[in-house]
Amino acid sequence: MTSHDKVRKATASEGKQSHVSLYAARVGVYPKAVRGPVRTVKWGVLAFCLAVYYVLPWLRWDRGPGRVSQAVLLDLPNRRFYFFTVEFWPQDIYYLTGALILAAVGLFLVTSLAGRVWCGYACPQTVWTDLFMWVERLVEGDRNQRMRRDQGPATVDKLWRKGVKHAVWLGIAFWTGGAWIMYFADAPTLTVQFWRGEAGTAAYFFIGLFTFTTYLLAGWAREQVCTYMCPWPRFQAAMLDEQSLIVTYQPWRGEPRGHGKRDGSAAAGLGHCIDCLACVHVCPTGIDIRDGVQLECINCGLCVDACNEMMVKTGQPKGLVTWDTLAGQKARAEGRHEAFRPFRPRTLIYLAAMAVALLVMGTALATRSHIDLAVQHDRAPLFVRVRDGDIRNGYTVKISNKTQAPAEFALGLRGLPGGVMALAEQSGAPAPSQVLAVDADSIGTFRILVFGRPTPQAGGSQALDFMLRNIANGERTTYASVFLGPGGKDR
Amino acid sequence: MPTKIEKDTLSGRETTGHEWDGLKELNTPLPRWWLYTFAACCLCALVLVLLLPSIPYGSGYFHGLLGLSSRATVAADVKAMEAQRGIFMDKIKTMPIEQVKQDPQLLAVATAAGRIAFATNCQPCHGPGGEGRIGYPNLADDTWLWGGKLADIQQTITYGIRSGHEKARNSTMPAFGALGVLKPEQIEAVADYVWSAFYGHAEAGADLAKGRALFVENCAVCHGDNGEGKRDVGAPPLKSAVHLYDDTRAAVVTQITNPHLGVMPTWERRGNNTGLDAATIKSVALYVHALGGGE
Numbered sequence: 001m002t003s004h005d006k007v008r009k010a011t012a013s014e015g016k017q018s019h020v021s022l023y024a025a026r027v028g029v030y031p032k033a034v035r036g037p038v039r040t041v042k043w044g045v046l047a048f049c050l051a052v053y054y055v056l057p058w059l060r061w062d063r064g065p066g067r068v069s070q071a072v073l074l075d076l077p078n079r080r081f082y083f084f085t086v087e088f089w090p091q092d093i094y095y096l097t098g099a100l101i102l103a104a105v106g107l108f109l110v111t112s113l114a115g116r117v118w119c120g121y122a123c124p125q126t127v128w129t130d131l132f133m134w135v136e137r138l139v140e141g142d143r144n145q146r147m148r149r150d151q152g153p154a155t156v157d158k159l160w161r162k163g164v165k166h167a168v169w170l171g172i173a174f175w176t177g178g179a180w181i182m183y184f185a186d187a188p189t190l191t192v193q194f195w196r197g198e199a200g201t202a203a204y205f206f207i208g209l210f211t212f213t214t215y216l217l218a219g220w221a222r223e224q225v226c227t228y229m230c231p232w233p234r235f236q237a238a239m240l241d242e243q244s245l246i247v248t249y250q251p252w253r254g255e256p257r258g259h260g261k262r263d264g265s266a267a268a269g270l271g272h273c274i275d276c277l278a279c280v281h282v283c284p285t286g287i288d289i290r291d292g293v294q295l296e297c298i299n300c301g302l303c304v305d306a307c308n309e310m311m312v313k314t315g316q317p318k319g320l321v322t323w324d325t326l327a328g329q330k331a332r333a334e335g336r337h338e339a340f341r342p343f344r345p346r347t348l349i350y351l352a353a354m355a356v357a358l359l360v361m362g363t364a365l366a367t368r369s370h371i372d373l374a375v376q377h378d379r380a381p382l383f384v385r386v387r388d389g390d391i392r393n394g395y396t397v398k399i400s401n402k403t404q405a406p407a408e409f410a411l412g413l414r415g416l417p418g419g420v421m422a423l424a425e426q427s428g429a430p431a432p433s434q435v436l437a438v439d440a441d442s443i444g445t446f447r448i449l450v451f452g453r454p455t456p457q458a459g460g461s462q463a464l465d466f467m468l469r470n471i472a473n474g475e476r477t478t479y480a481s482v483f484l485g486p487g488g489k490d491r
Numbered sequence: 492m493p494t495k496i497e498k499d500t501l502s503g504r505e506t507t508g509h510e511w512d513g514l515k516e517l518n519t520p521l522p523r524w525w526l527y528t529f530a531a532c533c534l535c536a537l538v539l540v541l542l543l544p545s546i547p548y549g550s551g552y553f554h555g556l557l558g559l560s561s562r563a564t565v566a567a568d569v570k571a572m573e574a575q576r577g578i579f580m581d582k583i584k585t586m587p588i589e590q591v592k593q594d595p596q597l598l599a600v601a602t603a604a605g606r607i608a609f610a611t612n613c614q615p616c617h618g619p620g621g622e623g624r625i626g627y628p629n630l631a632d633d634t635w636l637w638g639g640k641l642a643d644i645q646q647t648i649t650y651g652i653r654s655g656h657e658k659a660r661n662s663t664m665p666a667f668g669a670l671g672v673l674k675p676e677q678i679e680a681v682a683d684y685v686w687s688a689f690y691g692h693a694e695a696g697a698d699l700a701k702g703r704a705l706f707v708e709n710c711a712v713c714h715g716d717n718g719e720g721k722r723d724v725g726a727p728p729l730k731s732a733v734h735l736y737d738d739t740r741a742a743v744v745t746q747i748t749n750p751h752l753g754v755m756p757t758w759e760r761r762g763n764n765t766g767l768d769a770a771t772i773k774s775v776a777l778y779v780h781a782l783g784g785g786e
Contacts, residue, residue: 024520
């Protein structure tokens, strides 16, 4: 029975009016505690995800003296993203594209293999909702107690339990927001600043925002987020096929359902489903898995544990609700067996797409240069004739030193015979090459004046390459620019 | 009032009771909290209408209870920025220009301010990059009439050239032809010599010795025996690839006969609040010096 059906039933029983409500009141979901292997795995994933989220920003990483010592840090003011050994600059943003492509195709792959396990196990909405439900269960008791108390009058017992529950929820939500901002600044420093009231407005704003949204979404909205807000359930149907493992009820075995005694006599004519509603009571989205695949199902599999427990108690084989494919179910109903086929065109295509993305990303990351050169030719004047008849061109040269140490770079010219260069506003004599020092992890900007006599046949413009070499590690790069002169028209 | 609510056999859902030529609509109820959220958003919109500038009427508009105005915000920002910049400009004003150049922070401020002031005041004659044009010197090259050191540039900008200011840079090249000092053929001879010896163009059959004698007698006192020029009097170097007036022999003749005498105004702040203040003049000097030819 879906929540919609419950609503309809409720409205229909309200006196059989001739109009129908276009708005549905929310039907409370009181998930019952459950034990079993699926639940254990779900707790494990939950603990792992939360541990990663809360602990990651506190990991230290030695990058040398005076450098950022946080393993994972999004340094927005300085435009750097530190991720363990790798340090990303803003121009590396395409790695983010690659990571997002990997994540998206990975999600498609997992869904076509094992249904919406992302929704059921790893989605933050699921993880925090699960955590909040656990707190709720500790404070208010299990399903029946909670339902009874909610329907009862406002007693002291009810009030203090509700109060404690919301206080703990808010505490967790605050901690969640607090962990979020740690990714954007040095965690220990920010923590001290935060409690002293010295942190930036953004820190307080985002803690407030995440406290509010966590409390609202995990405490109050819960399955409404999955059912009404999230787009993923809408297009998951495109990823699923009859070969995907999903949480499913086996009607060929369970039906007809009923409470009757199963003493081995076929007279009762009942299937294995004893209609105990254990699967419905444990469901965090309040649906009945026996209705088949449905939008609200997040594939968490808690109903599998609940049903198995009842099957054992009633001495029947486990797995009435289980992970199976639609094709497998059809085959079983016909008495055949059909093996799960993880390798099929859909999954192979997803795998290939992931492999390509991974290969491209990995290669790009491994061969990433720690040097970058950008040269901008002056716009006005395009060239200057100096006293001895040479032509002078001005350039703004930007050298990115992506290494962790200050470095000296040798800048040379190619394509202008006899060309020399000098640093503007510096006293040194023009020379064929210049040595330029750039601080660790920064961009050095230099104004370079190049003197030369362009060949007459160049027609006013000739190619000029700037060649850069990191003197310490020998890494090189080249930038193709031009050298402009008066050309043929000049006397 | 819809009256024919039916149960759809395929989906098991009820219809809304509406029917259009046989088409019926299934009822998929929206959650009630969604409706409340919508109402809350409408309420927020109303509050914003009251708080912020919102409703226009004939000659004006409703300013909102908070009295916010983006124009006033900009004005305040500009004022704050001017105050902030004023600290630096005051320092630049009192500090000798050579010291300003040694201070990276002040130099950055001065260069930025100088670029703007240059674009506003100097660009019409000297060009957007200081490249000049015929009669208006190129400020980016290494040829200077009156000196290319910071102090020289600052002085030139402050008082101008032949501007009428008592401290202006002043000199006059005699009109050798117009005043009858040299006869036309003598002028031609001098021009031949200048064109050949300094401009680097050999003129066939020209009597260079005569021209050279006339040059030493009349011109060398300012332009130097070897055409190196003399900055005390703003006499341009003739032995150079760069020339202030058009690079033709005819231009040389014209300049000897009846010379152009370039004028640059004084930029010193004057009583009627025109001109530039001292800090801005220093900034422009620093900017010009950095164009590439500064000494």
